[in-house]
Amino acid sequence: MKSPIDNIVIYNGYPLSIIVAVGFHGLLLAFLLYLQTARAPEPLELVQPSVIKALFIDENPQVVNEKNVQRQRQERTEQQRVAREQEQRKVQQEQEVAQLQEAEKAREQERERAALVERQQLEQRQQAEKLRQEQEKRSTEERERQREVAEAERVKQQQQQRLEQDRQREGETSQAAQAEAARTELELVQSATALIHEEVRKQWSRPPSARNGMRVIIQIRMLPTGELIETKITQTSGDAAFDRAAEVAVYKASPSFRQLAVLPITIFNANFRSLSLIFQPEDLLN
Amino acid sequence: MTEGISPIDLVLDASGTALIVMLILLLLSIVSWVMIVQRWLVLSSAARNLLSFEQRFWSGMDLSQLYKEGSQLQKADNVQLVGMENLFRAGFKEFMRLRQQASVDREAVMEGAQRAMRVAFAREEEKLEKHLAFLATVGSVSPYIGLFGTVIGIMNSFLGLATQTQATLQVVAPGIAEALMATALGLWAAIPAVVAYNRYSTWVESITSSYITFSDEFSSILHRQIHSD
Numbered sequence: 444m445k446s447p448i449d450n451i452v453i454y455n456g457y458p459l460s461i462i463v464a465v466g467f468h469g470l471l472l473a474f475l476l477y478l479q480t481a482r483a484p485e486p487l488e489l490v491q492p493s494v495i496k497a498l499f500i501d502e503n504p505q506v507v508n509e510k511n512v513q514r515q516r517q518e519r520t521e522q523q524r525v526a527r528e529q530e531q532r533k534v535q536q537e538q539e540v541a542q543l544q545e546a547e548k549a550r551e552q553e554r555e556r557a558a559l560v561e562r563q564q565l566e567q568r569q570q571a572e573k574l575r576q577e578q579e580k581r582s583t584e585e586r587e588r589q590r591e592v593a594e595a596e597r598v599k600q601q602q603q604q605r606l607e608q609d610r611q612r613e614g615e616t617s618q619a620a621q622a623e624a625a626r627t628e629l630e631l632v633q634s635a636t637a638l639i640h641e642e643v644r645k646q647w648s649r650p651p652s653a654r655n656g657m658r659v660i661i662q663i664r665m666l667p668t669g670e671l672i673e674t675k676i677t678q679t680s681g682d683a684a685f686d687r688a689a690e691v692a693v694y695k696a697s698p699s700f701r702q703l704a705v706l707p708i709t710i711f712n713a714n715f716r717s718l719s720l721i722f723q724p725e726d727l728l729n
Numbered sequence: 730m731t732e733g734i735s736p737i738d739l740v741l742d743a744s745g746t747a748l749i750v751m752l753i754l755l756l757l758s759i760v761s762w763v764m765i766v767q768r769w770l771v772l773s774s775a776a777r778n779l780l781s782f783e784q785r786f787w788s789g790m791d792l793s794q795l796y797k798e799g800s801q802l803q804k805a806d807n808v809q810l811v812g813m814e815n816l817f818r819a820g821f822k823e824f825m826r827l828r829q830q831a832s833v834d835r836e837a838v839m840e841g842a843q844r845a846m847r848v849a850f851a852r853e854e855e856k857l858e859k860h861l862a863f864l865a866t867v868g869s870v871s872p873y874i875g876l877f878g879t880v881i882g883i884m885n886s887f888l889g890l891a892t893q894t895q896a897t898l899q900v901v902a903p904g905i906a907e908a909l910m911a912t913a914l915g916l917w918a919a920i921p922a923v924v925a926y927n928r929y930s931t932w933v934e935s936i937t938s939s940y941i942t943f944s945d946e947f948s949s950i951l952h953r954q955i956h957s958d
Contacts (some may be wrong), residue, residue, distance in 0.1 A: 460766030464759050479738070 509632065509714070513625055520618050527611065538600060549589055556582065632714050635703055639718070642699040647692035649724055650684040657682060658723045659689050665718065667711050669704045671697040677719065689722040745885070750878030750911045754871055758918035761867040764860045765925040772932050775812045775857060779939060782813045786943075792950075796821050812853060812936075813943055819849035820944065824951050835955050842951055846944045853940060857933045861926060868923035875915020882908025 560578060567574070660678040665671055674693050679686050703715055785795065799818055803810055810818065823845035827838040886904025893900055 456767045456770035457763070460763045460770065463766045464762035467762055468755070468759055 509629065513629060516625070517622065520622075524615070531607070531611070535604070538604075542597070545593070549593070553586065556585075628710055631706060631710055635706060635715065638702060639696070639700065639720075642696035643692050643720060646695035647722065648688060650682075650688050652682050652684050653688075653724050654682075655724060657685055658721065659686050661689055661693060661720045661722065663693060663718050663720060665700060665703070665715055667704065667708055667716075669701040671700060680722075685722075689720075692722075693720065746881040747878050747885075747907055747911055750874060750881075751914055754874055754878075754911070754914040754918050757867050757871050757874075758914070758921075761864055761918060761922040761925075764864055765921060768860055768864075768925070768929050772857065772929060772936070775936055776932070778812045778814070779936060782817070783943070786813075786817065792821060793825075811856075813940060815853060816846055816849045816940060816944055817947060820846040820947055820951065824955075828955070838955055839948065839952055843944075843948050846948065850937075850940055850944060854933075854937050857936060858930075861929055861933065864922045864926040864929070868919050868926055871915045871918040871922070872912070873915070875912040875918075878911025878915070879908040882911060 560582065563578075564575065657680040658678065659676060659680040662675045662677045663671060664673045664675075671694070674690055676686055676690065703711065706715070796818060799810060799814055820842045824838060824842040827833050827841045833841075883905055886901045886908065889904065890901050
């Protein structure tokens, strides 16, 4: 009379129904996951919508000037180096020529002396062997002394040359250190300008009246602590709302300018005490 | 934002209110499915028992014999009797007990048996209708829970939009899709619950109406018996 199903119902069927329900949901989840993995390898073509970026054109005249000065300085040092090398080469050539001439002269002298000795020999052939030997001895001594002198001179010249080269090398390394310092300074300036631009760009919300080709230049003055003292519109775009939006962006971004306080005061004074920011929307659709 | 977002990603990437709402809905769905399966088991077994007991009842078997069989089954096999048999046993037991007392008149015996059957019927009906209210609640409430999650999610994605300089669809689209996922889950939990509730309530109705018919028939048999003496 009683079927197995009824025995299940004795426990009101709860264990079985819980298993069935959880299993059903698990199956469904597994199916969705399977669909996902099956769909994943398909190359999906994504149409990139035209995202509109607020473009901010960097035309900071101070930075440009700084770069120019830097380039000129580098060019000048390069020229100086080339000139010095040429001079050195010339000096070396001259020294070589002088050495050659001296050697020639010495050889000539020797030849003359030999001739003299021969003549004396011819005249004094009868004279004692001893004398001749003495003379010969003297002449060899003389030759040796000359050689020694020449040797000493050459050594001295070499030393001088080495010294000069050392001095030159020292000069070059100090110049390299200067260039290095200039480069880090430039990097600092660039990172600080990037910071300003990024912060201002983030805060910049353009009014609906913004159009391509509009351009407003705002001059800002800052304290070395990074505090904003004043903003001034030096070139208006002609649209008051656009000008105001740019100015508001600068004011909103100004708390983050405090980070400029870490800059060395010289760099700050040279670059950031007063700064021009150009606001120009580039890629609006209209 | 990666390409090819699937519903699973939306659920996994959800955060805050949307995630809580989705978890609640998932739980409701699982529980309502437990109820659906359990009710199906109970109701189908009740319907089967109803048929088999009616067959036995109308087979011409002696009623006291039928009652003894039931008690034996209950004692020896430790089987819980369900449905119509309980009705029969309650009525028959009360009837026999009252008839043995000489002081009780016939009408009182009939009334006592009918009352006992009514009580048993109420108990059986309660057993059958258990959890149906839960299914009805899930069916009517879970779309609202999903809608709540959606509204909160869309609100959040619009709040996120407020901080953007340029409003693009890409900024809001994932948030809105995620929010809509909550409504989808709410409907997902509600639809089976509503269907099951409607189906089971008609089933329960038909079973209880056959109980009522049986108890009427049985009381007419008892009536005949008590007046034949």
